[in-house]
Amino acid sequence: MMTGRHTMEQHRHTVEGTDPGLFVEVHEPATDAGLRPVLLIHGFSSSTKLNWVDSGWITTLQDAGRRVITVDLPGHGRSHSPEDLDSYTPSRIRADLLQIATDAGARPLRDGDPSTGLDVIGYSLGSRLAWEFGATQPDLVHRIVLGGPSSADPLAAFDLAAAQRHLADGTPIEDASTAGLLKMAQMLPSNNLFAMLSLIEAIKGEPFDPAEAAPHTPLLLVAGEKDERAATMPELASIAGKRGGMVETLVIPGRTHTNVITSRAFKEAAVQFLGV
Amino acid sequence: MAEISFPLPDLGEGLIEATVLDWLVEPGQQVERNQAIVELETTKSALELPSPQAGKVVRIHGAPGDTINVGEPLIVFEVPDDTAGIVGTVPKDEAPKRRVRLSAVLDED
Numbered sequence: 001m002m003t004g005r006h007t008m009e010q011h012r013h014t015v016e017g018t019d020p021g022l023f024v025e026v027h028e029p030a031t032d033a034g035l036r037p038v039l040l041i042h043g044f045s046s047s048t049k050l051n052w053v054d055s056g057w058i059t060t061l062q063d064a065g066r067r068v069i070t071v072d073l074p075g076h077g078r079s080h081s082p083e084d085l086d087s088y089t090p091s092r093i094r095a096d097l098l099q100i101a102t103d104a105g106a107r108p109l110r111d112g113d114p115s116t117g118l119d120v121i122g123y124s125l126g127s128r129l130a131w132e133f134g135a136t137q138p139d140l141v142h143r144i145v146l147g148g149p150s151s152a153d154p155l156a157a158f159d160l161a162a163a164q165r166h167l168a169d170g171t172p173i174e175d176a177s178t179a180g181l182l183k184m185a186q187m188l189p190s191n192n193l194f195a196m197l198s199l200i201e202a203i204k205g206e207p208f209d210p211a212e213a214a215p216h217t218p219l220l221l222v223a224g225e226k227d228e229r230a231a232t233m234p235e236l237a238s239i240a241g242k243r244g245g246m247v248e249t250l251v252i253p254g255r256t257h258t259n260v261i262t263s264r265a266f267k268e269a270a271v272q273f274l275g276v
Numbered sequence: 277m278a279e280i281s282f283p284l285p286d287l288g289e290g291l292i293e294a295t296v297l298d299w300l301v302e303p304g305q306q307v308e309r310n311q312a313i314v315e316l317e318t319t320k321s322a323l324e325l326p327s328p329q330a331g332k333v334v335r336i337h338g339a340p341g342d343t344i345n346v347g348e349p350l351i352v353f354e355v356p357d358d359t360a361g362i363v364g365t366v367p368k369d370e371a372p373k374r375r376v377r378l379s380a381v382l383d384e385d
Contacts, residue, residue, distance in 0.1 A: 046321070056312050056324035187320055189289075259297055259322040262315040 020087060020096045021080030023048075023072040026104050027058050033065025036117045036142055037106050038274060039097065040070050041133075043124030043148070044155060044199070045184045045191055047077030051123055055261045064271045066119075069104045071097065073125075075195020088195070088202035094133050101140070108139045117142035119274045123261060124148045124229070125155065128208045131236070134215030145220045145270045148257050151232040151239070154181065156207035158200045167193075214239050218246040220273040222266050224255030248273065281352045282328055284344045291318045293345045296338040300324070301351075305333050313351060331355040 025048065026037075038061055042051035048070040052058055061068050072079040074087050086092055101118050109117035118140050122130030127146035134141040159178040165171040166182065173179040185196035219240050223230035237247045252263045260266055284294060297315035301307050312324040314336075331353035338344045 050321045050323075054321065054323040059312075255297075259315075259317045262297060262317075262322040262324055264298070264300070264315075 015092075015095050015099050018087070020074065020092075021082065022074065022096055022100065023078035024100050024104070025070045027062060027068040027070065029062040029065045029067060031065055032067065033275075035066060035114050035275065036119055037067045037069050037101070037104060038119045038121060039101050039106075040068060041097070041120065041122040041126030041129050042070075042073065042076070043126050044181070045076070045188060045196060046123075047188075047190065048072050049077060050188075051126075051261065057121075057261075057267060060267045060271060064275065066271075066274070069101060069106075071100055073199070075192050075199055077190060081192040081195035081198075085198055085202050085205075088199040090129060090132065090203060090206045090208075093129060094136065097129070097133060098137060098140075106140060109142055114276075119143050119145075121145040121270060121274075122147065122149075124150075124257070128153070131210060131215060132208075132213055134217050134219075135213035138216060141215065141217050143218045143220075143274050143276075144215055145222065145273060146236070147222050147266065148227055148230050148260060149221055149223065149233055149236055150229045151208075151210050151235040152229075153203070153208035154229060155200050155203045158204070160197065160201060160204065163197065210236055210239050214243045214245075216243050216245045218273075219248070220269060221247065221249045222252065222260070222269060223250075224252050224257060224260035224263075226255060227257040227260060229257050277354050278357050279334055279352055279354055280329060280331070281349055283347045284350045285325075286346055287316075287318060287323075289318075289320060291320065291346070293343050294318050295343050296340050297322065298340055299336055301327075301333050301336070303333050303335060307331065307333060307353075325350075327351075329353050329355070 040052050042048055052070055058068055075081040106118040107116050119142050120130045120133060127149040130144050130146055134144045154177050157177065158181055159175045162173045162175065162178055163182050166173050185191065185193055221233050221237055223233050233249060237249050241247045250269050252260050252265050255263055287294060294316040297317050299314050301313045307313060307327050309330040310326045313327045314325050316323055316325060333351065334354045335352040337349045344350060
């Protein structure tokens with residue numbers, strides 16, 4: 001198996017005057033296919049390790065000759081957990097991602113040069129961020145793969161008051177989605193609960209509106225057949241299709257929102273879709 | 277030839293079991309060390325397990341949907357007799373970079 005060179009860095013560049021403290025890694029392939037780098041954006045209450053390393057994505061992309069950029073979102077994995085709410089807003093995170101991709105060597109797209117531009121793969125919350133990133137960075141983003149995508153925003157619908165009551169005195173949470181997301185946030189010791197709730201609060205201030213800014217770049221949408229959160233995937237396909245972009249969708253039989261991530265069919269489709 | 281059986285390893289985070297999603301290898305197949313052999317799902321995430329051993333797969337335990345407890349048999353390899361004894365020593369090829377590793381118990385069969 002090819003593991004390739006592996007560099008790590010704590011991101012040092014300031015964005016709008018502050019250091020976001022995000023943990024960035026660049027994973028080099030053993031044999032470079034000469035294509036643009038691939039940026040991976042993980043889901044809520046996950047991390048680069050859980051979402052992309054343990055699931056086999058990094059090695060799959062490296063074996064395909066791709067250079068891979070990973071980042072732990074604020075409050076996740078090995079990134080810092082800032083106290084200010086602004087660090088968790090989707091718009092701030094997108095600005096940080098742009099700086100990270102640029103620092104890692106991604107250059108604006110130029111016709112006829114396959115090493116220019118950036119491919120992006122997102123999963124769940126990472127899909128929302130990738131959708132918006134693609135929409136706002138058309139000169140940089142070449143193609144996008146979205147896993148477990150939804151046109152709705154379960155994090156914006158999160159009942160923060162009920163969660164805080166529950167954490168304070170154990171009052172049961174009525175809303176099943178809120179209860180499930182809080183359980184997810186509490187499950188990983190590496191994730192800071194205060195940061196998870198800050199992220200949710202920041203997202204409530206900037207909820208996902210896929211029609212407001214949609215990517216024009218080619219899109220591959222992938223979801224498990226049993227993924228309830230991604231039941232709205234056809235709406236996303238329709239929105240992007242109306243903007244004139246090429247849209248492909250893939251449903252993986254038998255898989256859920258959580259376990260679609262290791263699927264071979266998902267990885268192979270992504271490698272092929274991005275390998276042009 | 278000798279057989280070496282590997283149980284489901286400790287996956288950390290207090291996990292005691294995992295559910296088989298899909299096998300990526302089948303009996304009779306020759307696999308490389310560190311090659312992904314199975315997709316598993318735990319209560320926390322889904323992951324691929326790398327092979328602890330180069331060799332020919334003799335048996336796999338658990339069909340998709342089956343739950344396997346940590347320590348229960350997962351996969352059995354056939355290896356040449358002269359390499360069966362070195363299990364547990366540092367191999368000649370590149371060391372695994374993953375945190376999750378399998379440990380060997382010799383097959384009792």
